[in-house]
Amino acid sequence: MLPRVSTETADEWRQPAESTDAWRRAESSDEWRRPGPTPEQRRLDLFAGLAATALALLSLTLARSTGAFLLGPPPSGVEQLFWTVAVPLPLIWRRRFPVAATLAVSAAFIGSQVRAVPEWQLSTWALFIAIYTLGAWGRDRRLSRRLRIGVIVAMFTWMGIALSINYRTLTTEDFADAVGPVPPVLAAIVTGVLVNALYFGFAYFFGETAWVAARREHQLAEQAERLRRSQAEVREHAVVGERVRIARELHDVVAHHVSVMGVQAAACRRVFDKDPAKARTALVSIEETARQAVDELRRMLGVLRARDGDAENTRQPAGIDRIAALVDRAGEAGLRATLGVYGDPQPLPESVSQAAYRVVQEAVTNVLKHATGASLLDVRIRYLAQEMEVEVSDDGRASRSANADGLGLIGMRERVATHGGELEVGPRTGGGWRVRVRFPLPAGSPA
Structure with missing residues (x-):
């Protein structure tokens, strides 16, 4: 059983509640x-x-x-x-x-x-x-x-x-x-x-x-x-919340694409003299990844600069349908990556779909950056009776406890907590690492 990670957001703001007794004393006619x-x-x-x-x-x-x-x-x-x-x-x-x-x-x-x-x-x-x-x-x-x-x-x-x-x-x-x-x-x-x-x-x-x-x-x-x-x-909280959201988006976009480019560049360096064809393929993949990173950054900056009336004209963020592309890029980076979808796919709210994509993106990035000796990446999407489950696992050595409180995990907690989901992160039986997240399905979804 994986240890459950609290879904309470790291920057959650709570307004100090005044004591009822203190309020009554302050309102008392004889006290003022x-x-x-x-x-x-x-x-x-x-x-x-x-x-x-x-x-x-x-x-x-x-x-x-x-x-x-x-x-x-x-x-x-x-x-x-x-x-x-x-x-x-x-x-x-x-x-x-x-x-x-x-x-x-x-x-x-x-x-x-x-x-x-x-x-x-x-x-x-x-x-x-x-x-x-x-x-x-x-x-x-x-x-x-x-x-x-x-x-x-x-x-x-x-x-x-x-x-x-x-x-x-x-x-x-x-x-x-x-x-x-x-x-x-x-x-x-x-x-x-x-x-x-x-x-x-x-x-x-x-x-x-x-x-x-x-x-x-x-x-x-x-x-x-x-x-x-x-x-x-409230205004200060809104500013802090927006800064955290921007930081989370930048981390998700930049960290993933830069990690993929780093892995591909290392592979290109190793085979540059021995197999020029593979090196050329890695360079092409680096170019495509860089272009995707720039597109993501432009999309995010466009959303930040857009007014309320222009928000509909901006490109829609990546959703659960883009997870297959993540898995393909992980395969191009040298991993044996697989994607499995179980159950009947159901339409999800855009925010939930984006959150699921970002969680998988961060998990794949962690595999590329921190999973020592990992050769297998397994991504599974399950549509259950009342919730949708996404699971990302690998076979690398489970030595990532030092990164348990990193920005990536904090971002995953915040995204999951926003939608009332449940996050589990930790080593799995038999070796490797697993990230599992469950999002409740909207009311009225078919069982």
């Missing part, structure tokens, strides 16, 4: 960290924070001018300025340090409310922007969620405390104009809860939406980069 703001975004935050602070001071001036102190008697003017600036000013660092900015704005907002600072319009918007920014730019998703929920709970707690304090100071005269079916105090509480729920709900929702949009944009950018790298690898 949004990159920090760019220098341009930091400058925008600086200008926006300063602008919000200036507007807050303007709002304070207008509120003091109207004298409408809705939260109660205000503190001193200096303290009013302090709290008015303390609420919006941390927005300067809102995207760079979203956690610290949110905590600072929230604490200053509650402080201004406790101290009854008359400016509350811009402070309310500053708190909204701080909660939104923490949701959109928070690095740690769990921490940002907990902090936002904690801030919202703290704000509702403060609202409850403020309502309980103000409830004690309310009198029936404050609701003298109430005409609705709902009790006035209950209506005020429900209104405050609904308004604040919408306020904080939108801040939380918009922040989460912005973060999700940023994460999807990041994923799309990563996918585009992976696609670009994959396309580059």
